Amino acid sequence: MKKSVLSFVIDQWSVVPPVETANLSGQTVLVVGANVGIGLEASKHFARMRPARLIIACRNEAKGKVALAEIEQETGYNGCELWIVDLANFASVAAFADKFEKExxxxxxxxxxxxxVQPDYQLTIDGWESVLQVNHLATSLLSLLLIPQLIAAGKKSSTPSRIVIMSSELHYWITPAKEVQASSKPLEMLSSQEWCIPKHMQSQYGESKLLNVLFVRALTDxxxxxxPLSAVAVNPGYCYSQLRRVWYETTTFSVSKIALAIQERLLAWTAEQGSRQLIFAAVGGRDNEENMKGGYVSxxxxxxxxxxxLSDEGHKMQDIVWKETIDILSGVSDKIGQIVRDYLVVPDSPIN
Structure with missing residues (x-):
């Protein structure tokens, strides 16, 4: 599928479907990145469905406590818990998963x-470019580490568990450079200082959202x-979000800030409208679960x-990126290899 700028505008001017609802009694829901914006609004929607436990995972404890109070005040739900995790730190992610396994x-x-979104080249404490680590590597790490708990829940329930990973329609406009596609270690290349010149950093967020789609499809394979587990990628749409606050903070030319503000005014949905897409990906489409597996919600x-x-080049890169991702994350946690062996199978692919 190709997506034009016109189709993007039409989508943004379309009526956003109402929020999906479900009975979540007896279930546990975990939202990572829930203290502001779309994640916070999605957490409120989950709270209104009264799960047994709703865990919001945030990097900043003070902001997380504010979100916790807001959720309880607006929904009357008092089963929300705040856990701390920093995706820019693999050790924090591994510790979070260990805590979840125990508690x-x-x-x-x-x-x-x-x-x-990070316009400038910055490394995390783990030595990876920050956008690549937070949006792809750490997201994949936590998703994989929690697979045993997700599958256990699905086996006890009549409803398969769901992994929902935030992607973006930006992936429609990203075609990895030929040298990235040809590399046996494209993630290493995308993270290198040599690659991350200003021109390439402009598309790094979009690249990470493409990687999210590839990860969901590779995991599904x-x-x-x-x-009893379905992985789904989701596009929340173009929304008012603190995701773009870095541009407001770092852009020096006022005309750029004005242009961004006008663009948001004309096209952006509210964070609550965007959150409805996450909710659909999490609880919708239950009448056709096979259609949801590996799907992309918009x-x-x-x-x-x-x-x-969908191309041959895309399938090849999907398998190469999967292999590199597993190799990298296996060096982070010795549980990754065991989870891959115990819960996943090897698809019919020459890469594997």
């Missing part, structure tokens, strides 16, 4: 909403059809992904 119990819905329905993702 979290079964997990029915995992929403990986956290993400960053490796889950047996009988496994405007409250499954839509086709970008042509590159």
């Amino acid at each position: 979290g119990g079964d997990l029915h819905i995992l929403v990986m909403n956290a993400g960053i 490796r889950l047996q059809s009988v496994t 405007l409250g329905r499954i839509v086709e992904v970008a042509d590159f993702v």
